[in-house]
Amino acid sequence: MTTTYAALLRGINVSGHKKVPMPELRTVLGELGHTRIATHLQSGNAVFQSDGEDEGALAAELERALHERFGFPVDCIVRGGDYLAAVADACPYPAAELEGKQLHVTYYDRPVEEERFASLDAQAFLPEAFRIGDRCLYLYAPEGLGRSKLAEALARPRLSKGLTATTRNWNTVAKLVEMTRV
Structure with a gap:
């Protein structure tokens, strides 16, 4: 079953530190197999659809991918749309x-x-x-x-x-x- 999630990244793009451009965040999410990806603002908010059901596993997977891409750790929290509502x-x-x-x-x-x-x-x-x-x-x-x-x-x-x-x-x-x- 496909679920819509939001990924909330912590502490990026603040005062020029830990730069994660939103187009690259969308690319990383796509490379992880997620679909219908959109970002909001530059502060690390992304929405995507996934067949994955474990929010913690999705967050850990995204953290690993971001660390590999950018060379620094980024804490992520992933939550489903129903939870956010x-x-x-x-x-x-x-x-x-x-x-x-x-x-x-x-x-x-x-x-x-x-x-x-x-x-x-x-x-x-x-x-x-x-x-x-x-x-x-x-x-x-x-x-x-x-x-x-x-x-x-x-x-x-x-x-x-x-x-x-x-x-x-x-x-x-x-x-x-x-x-x-x-």
Whole structure:
């Protein structure tokens, strides 16, 4: 059965480092046998169709291929379109009322327990807030991610240790849902 997936690459094309041109990303995905490939923005978002059913295996295969092509490691998370839609639908914040830069989703490679963040004094960061979802974290940052003290705290090594994570603003979340519905 063919499934539509999104590949979310972490930390590429930032300040001229770890350059992965989107045409080459599309080529790599095609060489892996995937079809109906499209990219969104330059920050590492690709949609493709595959007969593969294991998201982790698809991500590992893409990571290996990217490392071979570009000579540096690139963490990838692969998620099916149904999952992306479910994450958007489960958002605990009023997405329709917010600007895309105010709401973010951090996707994780595995489930994350709320206990991981228990040491964080969430009240100290108000009005910023976060909620844990299905292999994701929703972040409300009214001033945007770049100015978010809560985002900075959530990314600290002791809280993110052992996880692969990548964050997308709500505009990108919505666009990926749209792209995977085709």
